[in-house]
Amino acid sequence: MEISVEAMLDAMNQAGLRLTKPRRALAAQVADWAHADQDFTADGLWHAVREHAPDVGRATVFRTVEVLAELGFLDRISFADGSERYHAIAPGTHHHHLTCEQCHRVVDVSACVAPDVLRQIALQAGFDLSGHRVEIFGRCPTCRDQA
Ligand SMILES: [Zn+2]
Numbered sequence: 330m331e332i333s334v335e336a337m338l339d340a341m342n343q344a345g346l347r348l349t350k351p352r353r354a355l356a357a358q359v360a361d362w363a364h365a366d367q368d369f370t371a372d373g374l375w376h377a378v379r380e381h382a383p384d385v386g387r388a389t390v391f392r393t394v395e396v397l398a399e400l401g402f403l404d405r406i407s408f409a410d411g412s413e414r415y416h417a418i419a420p421g422t423h424h425h426h427l428t429c430e431q432c433h434r435v436v437d438v439s440a441c442v443a444p445d446v447l448r449q450i451a452l453q454a455g456f457d458l459s460g461h462r463v464e465i466f467g468r469c470p471t472c473r474d475q476a
Contacts, residue, residue: 363417
């Protein structure tokens with residue numbers, strides 16, 4: 330998975346974020362992890378970025394992660410225990426996750442709720458549909474075998 334640092338910085342700039350040294354370090358770290366296909370927590374990102382920008386605040390990192398998620402560069406993975414991790418994705422792509430509640434293994438799934446069903450659910454409540462999240466929790470085959 331390739332995500333360019335420049336694409337992230339451009340998008341952040343257009344979203345009104347100043348391109349400070351910490352944000353540049355943050356984008357570089359996210360691109361590295363995208364290349365390594367490695368997911369991460371916002372706290373893990375904060376610790377990694379501090380090696381290059383020691384004065385970066387935790388709030389800045391968390392806010393920037395939120396923005397990158399809103400801009401479609403980061404996919405949020407939610408686990409049954411409420412913890413969250415992030416994974417870099419190509420903007421505009423769409424998938425969901427099946428997560429193991431024991432070992433936190435993540436499986437990407439392309440299946441989704443049918444768009445017509447989502448629209449119908451929103452319509453019945455008088456909503457204009459702008460997005461959705463689907464989380465699927467369970468135990469993976471390895472954890473099931475150990476039980
Ligand atoms: Zn498992």
